[in-house]
Amino acid sequence: MxxxxxxxxxxxxxxxxxxxxxxxxxxxxxxxxxxxxxxxxxxxxxxxxxxxxxxxxxxxxxxxxxxxxxxxxxxxxxxxxxxxxxxxxxxxxxxxxxxxxKMNRILELDLENLTVTVEPGVVTSEIQSVAMKHSLQYAGDPCSGDASFIGGNVAENAGGNKVIKYGTTGANVLGLEVVLPSGEITWFGGKRRKDVTGLDLVHLMVGSEGTLGVVTKIILKLVPLQERIVDLLVPFEKVEDAISFVPKVITEAKIVPVALEFMDRRALKIVSRYLGSSLPFDDAGAHLIIQLEGNDPEVLADEYEKVGDMCLESGALEVFVADNRNFREKLWKARKGIAEAVMAFYTKYAKEDISVPIKEVPALIKAVDEVCRKWDLEAANYGHAGDGNVHINLLAGEDRVDWHEAIEGARIDLYEVTKKLGGTLSGEHGIGLKRKKYIGMFLDEAQIRLIKGIKQVFDPKGILNPGKLVE
Ligand SMILES: Cc1cc2nc3c(=O)[nH]c(=O)nc-3n(C[C@H](O)[C@H](O)[C@H](O)COP(=O)(O)OP(=O)(O)OC[C@H]3O[C@@H](n4cnc5c(N)ncnc54)[C@H](O)[C@@H]3O)c2cc1C
Incomplete structure (x- = not known):
């Protein structure tokens, strides 16, 4: 060191x-x-x-x-x-x-190349708003988007709600201006859509958590904004039914939703208390939010009816169609508010960011129950079920003296299961300082050696964001 x-x-x-x-x-x-x-x-x-x-x-x-x-x-x-x-x-x-x-300017909106070039300090939702004024969208959509900066999104390869259809932040990044630890300024990628000249350094930089270079300009891809959006709010009596239904939207209905989000009963109760308002059927085992979009109202209506019918056949208690702004805002406020709500009411918890193959989400949720029983903890689960990324919150009572040990034990058990399911430690929140001691459970020696080698090439003196990832 x-x-x-x-x-x-x-x-x-x-x-x-x-x-x-x-x-x-x-x-x-x-x-x-x-x-x-x-x-x-x-x-x-x-x-x-x-x-x-x-x-x-x-x-x-x-x-x-x-x-x-x-x-x-x-x-x-x-x-x-x-x-x-x-x-x-x-x-x-x-x-x-x-x-x-202070580096918070939108530098250029290029309507012919469908790109927007921004500085790293621009708030994510500001980019979405600017694009929307031109009937375009920037599809990156982390739940923290009203506060997070785009540079932070790039460094973490932030995911969020629209990953099933539009991919993570990285899928929407075309080019980056980067300052290397030496002070040298360089460009990776650009406005072009295809580029195999050399290595893909754009996507090495994306998700590198500020350890390889400092991002100073970002070229993002824009896509046409669809004219109509419909959200379905679907309560299920049993959490297993809700989770098992998730892959069916794509595999059976053959529809790629924009978002397919999940909140279990405890997660919804916590956020309802936090916001002082609740969603219908708040005693249900779990709720799904399924967002669909399109330009043709009839096609869209056919799609949401088809998905709604399939939900009811799969054990849904009701299907609410949020086709107006008020209801849509209310349900997304609940979904996006869960992380904050947990932090407001609990101090003894673990906020996990497990990612598994979509088919394994039911097995993961079942394992969480077993782990919690073993360690006498509660869990509030929610997240991006449509892409297999579940935020498992392991919760200990405020009076629990041995909470640290219990949560640590539960965490290790959970990671063992995650590995067996073909999953990984973090889907979108990153390793940083918090998860680095567990990375060896998920990456083998060869991968860790390569990551350390890449760090050494970019930052031989180790001055940029030291102590993170594998260091
Ligand atoms: C309520 C809540 C909801 C959230 N929801 C989501 C979600 O849905 N999806 C998701 O993916 N994340 C989510 N997050 C996590 C977080 O918002 C994201 O990781 C976000 O990308 C962080 O952006 P930031 O600007 O706050 O970055 P910071 O927290 O300030 O920094 C994050 C990392 O980026 C590096 N960094 C920042 N700027 C640069 C730069 N210009 N060049 C190089 N490195 C840089 C930092 O060194 C650090 O390693 C949520 C967080 C909260 C609190």
Whole structure:
């Protein structure tokens, strides 16, 4: 591990000379606030705190900061909006936090090439809104999209609600301007749709959690916005029936929905309490939200009727058609609010991000019950069932003294099952600081050696976001 140099008064002075004193902060409150993400501080063994926060305004600023830090061997941790759920933006070795909140411009909307070029600090939902004004859509849609930055989405390869139809963030990224740890500025990809010249460095960068390079510009793909959207809210008495139904939409109805989301009874109860409002049949075992879209109202109606009938044949208690904005907003507010609601009511929990082949979701949910019985925990499960990514929340009572041990034991059991089902540790939240000790359960020695080798090539001094992934 690299021996890092301290951030002295001289370093602060030099950073001020690079980006201007108004873009440098050593204020303790600010340093602490910018040194955490949405992983609760109770999960860390110590308090992490950067020595200084910098706010670059341009690629040139980023390049000069990186060149300086590389020369002086000072760690740099890139930071988006801090909504991460893996501790990716936590400065494991102190040093510099590089916040992108001032690099927040939409640089170009290219209506002929159907691309939008943005800086990393643009809020995800702002890109969606801009595209929508031109009857286009940016299809990346994490539940945190009203707060997260696009640079954070790229670094985590964020998933979200529309992955079944449109893929993860990476599927919508065409090009990236990247500042390497040395300070060198380079472009991977561009506006072109096809490119096999060299290696696919765009998609090596996507999901690299800010450990290989700093993303300073992003070219995103846009697609035509469909004129009509319908969401079905479908309560099922039994959670098994809801989950078993999920693959049928594609395999039997032959329809690719935009979203196919799942919330079990406990997840819905927690979010209803948090929001102070509930959805119909809130005692049902589980609810599905199935979103369909299209331009032709008749085709769309045929599709949702077909899916609705199939739901009823598969044990659904009712099928609610949300074809108006109010109802749609209400049900998505519930779905998107679960993560926040869990954090509001619990301090002793594990928020898991398991991804399994779609067919194995029922087996995973069954295993969660067994694991919880063994460790005397409760679970609230929800997530992107349509793509096999389930957020399992293992919950311990607030008075539970041995919660740490119980949750850790349950977590290991859950990971063993996940592996047997052909699944993996994280579908979209990333490894960061939080999951790195478990990565060896899922990647073999050869893969870990390759990841370390790639890191060494990009960042020989190990200054960029150290202590993450496999380090
Ligand atoms: C309520 C809630 C709901 C969520 N829902 C989803 C969901 O549906 N799908 C999903 O995938 N995630 C979800 N998340 C997790 C989180 O929002 C995503 O991981 C998001 O992509 C993080 O973006 P951010 O801007 O907050 O990044 P941060 O948390 O600030 O940083 C994340 C990582 O990106 C790196 N990084 C940031 N900017 C750059 C850059 N310019 N260059 C290089 N590296 C950079 C950081 O170093 C860090 O490793 C949710 C989180 C919350 C709190």
């Amino acid at each position: 690299t021996a890092f140099m301290p951030v002295t008064d001289k370093v602060i002075e030099d950073l001020c000379a690079i980006v201007g004193p108004h873009n440098v902060s050593v204020d303790e409150e600010k340093r602490l606030a910018y040194s955490r993400d949405e992983v609760g501080v109770q999960f860390w063994d110590r308090q992490y705190c950067a020595d200084v926060v910098v706010f670059p305004e341009s690629t040139e600023h980023v390049s000069r900061i990186m060149a300086y830090a590389n020369d002086k061997v000072i760690p740099v941790t890139p930071r988006g909006a801090g909504t991460g759920l893996s501790g990716g933006a936590v400065p494991a070795f102190g040093g510099i936090i590089m916040s992108f909140e």
